[in-house]
Amino acid sequence: MSDSRLFPNEAPFVRLWRGFLTGRLMIAVALLVLQLLGYAFNQAQAFTPVVLAVCVAYLVATVMLRILGRHAPPYPGTGPHWLPSIGVDILVVSALQLLHPGTMNYTPLFGLPILMAAVLGTLTLALGTTAAVTLLLLLWAWWTGDQSSSDDAQRYLQSALTGTGYFVVSYLVHQLSARLVGEQEVAERSRLKAQVQTQISTLVIEHLNDGVLVVDEHDTVRMANPAAQALLGDGQNMALPFSLGNCVGWQPLVALAHRTFDEEQPQTADVALLHPGESPMGLHVRTWLTSTPSDQNSRAERVCVMFLHDLREMEARLRTEKLAAMGRMSAAVAHEIRNPLAAIVQANALLEEDLQDPGQKRLAHMVQQNADRLARIAEEVLDIARVQHQISHAPGATLALDASVAQVWSDWSSQDPARRRGQVSLETSMVQVEFDPEHLRRVLVNLLDNALRYMGPEEDSLVVQTRTSPAGQTTLQVWSDGASMDKSVERHLFEPFFSSESRSSGLGLYICRELCQRHGASISYQRTTRDTARGKVGGNAFTVAFRRTTRPVEPATLFDSIMI
Structure with missing residues (x-):
């Protein structure tokens, strides 16, 4: 008995329970119709008011349980809560078998409560129900033996074989039911994991700085994150799904998607989206196929996933990296030139004290101005390192x-x-x-x-x-x-x-x-x-x-x- 049977309110159990209730109702109607037909065709022998009353009572009981108990099956463990269903079925079949005056055999109807116990209940309930039915069959063999001169051993053997068959069916049906429930649990866990993974993927894609498009073989965009919609251009109809062929400016993307499907290989290209009255939008595009005919999952629909990167941003990041490297080098150079620059400034100041010619003084002044400018630039370059140090050590204020x-x-x-x-x-x-x-x-x-x-x-x-x-x-x-x-x-x-x-x-x-x-x-x-x-x-x-x-x-x- 799997632990999942402790949760009978799940949809599959409810559907099975309602199926059994409907089956009981159909059997009750069939029994009542058979009694009425027997009365119509053979009034003297087949009609018994007590049997008819049992059939009517059984129909009423099945209708009431179908109405009142349709929302959830009983708790799967053994207990008195199974009496309105399994208990009533066993009691009615036993009463019909005992009270019917003819030779009709009602014992095959014991299969319904046995199946109900095996599918919806625990193994203990299934085997207990089967044992009760087997005892009733043996009791019936003993009862008929006292009223007939037929072979007792044959009747007991027949009842024992029937009971054994019921035990085998009960056990196998229960095992099959437990396996199906286990597989359903695995499928439900897989569905929940897939749902969570889908939600995570959607969140990640929605917040990516790069654009993501999912395009099928008919140029229909199944998914486009906000970054992709921004890169495709403002003022376009972005209600999903939409076709890439709706806009002339998107034709480079359409051609790249077709090439990906035709060659069945990832593609990389730099394209320019041209919209009337707007500047060209340069994009770096990478494409992948979700599957190819050579894959084991070739029956799945193929879609092309396109990653869109703004070339201007890529160039800006590259330029920033270059500038950062240049800044580190410039800082090192600036640090090295400070000492010789200070020596030049001091030497020029000493030289200017001894100069008398206005032209020479003007030249010395130019040297001083340019040396000051160079020193100022060196200080500004070195200032970056100082600022970074201040930023990392500045207290909150x-x-x-x-x-x-x-x-x-x-x-x-x-x-x-x-x-x-x-x-x-x-x-x-x-x-x-x-x-x-x-x-x-x-x-x-x-x-x-x-x-x-x-x-x-x-x-x-x-x-x-x-x-x-x-x-x-x-x-x-x-x-x-x-x-x-x-x-x-x-x-x-x-x-x-x-x-x-x-x-x-x-x-x-x-x-x-x-x-x-x-x-x-x-x-x-x-x-x-x-x-x-x-x-x-x-x-x-x-x-x-x-x-x-x-x-x-x-x-x-x-x-x-x-x-x-």
Whole structure:
């Protein structure tokens, strides 16, 4: 007896139970019809009111159990709960065999309760039911022996053989039922595992950065994760399933899928998706077949799985890796040139003291300027390692945003009041953010220095603003009215060693991004328009969005708006 039999409410057991109830009902109807037919054709010999009453009572009992007990079978163990089914069947068959006046034999109907016990009950219940039926058969052989002169040994032997056959059938049916239940349990466990695996695969695919398409031989896309839908292009009909042939721009993917099916081999290719009015989308595509005719599972439907990689992102990652390697090499070189560079600066200073000719002094001054520039570049290159060390060792800290921004602005603008002018709008006087004060100073100074290079001469050419959005997001923004950036420059703004100017090391914005990420903040660039005294003016805005774990502080004594 398997443990699964302890759970009779499972669907297969319920179906078997209802099948037996229906079978009992059909037998009850058949017995009643036979009694009525016997009365119609042979009233004197075949009709007995007691037998008819037994058949009617059996029909009523089977109907009631079919209605009341159809929801779940009884507990499979032995007990009185089997009396309304197995007990009633044995009692009715015994009564019919005993009370019927004719020669009709009702003992084959004992097979129904035996089968019910073997399929739905335990082995003990099955063998116990069979033993009870066998005893009744032997009792019937003894009873008929007293009323007839036939051979007693033959009747007992017949009953014993019938009982033995019932035992064999009961045991075999129970074993078959137990095996089927075991196989069903294995199939159910496999189904649950497959369901969990499918859910895991779906979650993984849905959150992959690379696009995944599942295409059949009719160019129908069965599955497409969000990354794939984004790579295929905006504005297309992405309701699954959809056909790749619906869009002319997807034809390279259709051709690659056809080649995969025809050659039955994985394919790799770089393709360009061309949509009218849009820039070409370069993709690196890899394809695989789920099965081929040579596979054992060749009867399964073949589908092509396509992995889509954005070539621009791949090139960006490669470029970042190259830049990182270049940065490590540059840092090593910068470290090595500091000592000889210091010697050159000192020698030039000593030489300049003895020079009298204006032309020679001008040359010495040029040497000094370029040596200072080279030293500054070397320091910026080495600054990357220092920043990484600071990031990894910086403790968590909080600061009053408005007060910190006002202090940094005051220090920065005081160095050159004639040029470093602008508007400061502080609107988060009651907000404290998680950021290291020195790191915030460094981020803001880098952004201000960057804006100073491109801003105009007007009073409102530079704006520093802090604010909190209705959703609770606190931001710091540095806006300047410089010219718009080229798209090729904008894509690489925060990469190390990238700069649109030959005199810049390209490390300022990269350091800002690293410091922001250390404190759970983010930095981004937008081309925005502001209302100024000159009207609407377009400009470049760098926005730092702080982590949303702010708390109020005591009211500050700063003015909300400062004009410098």
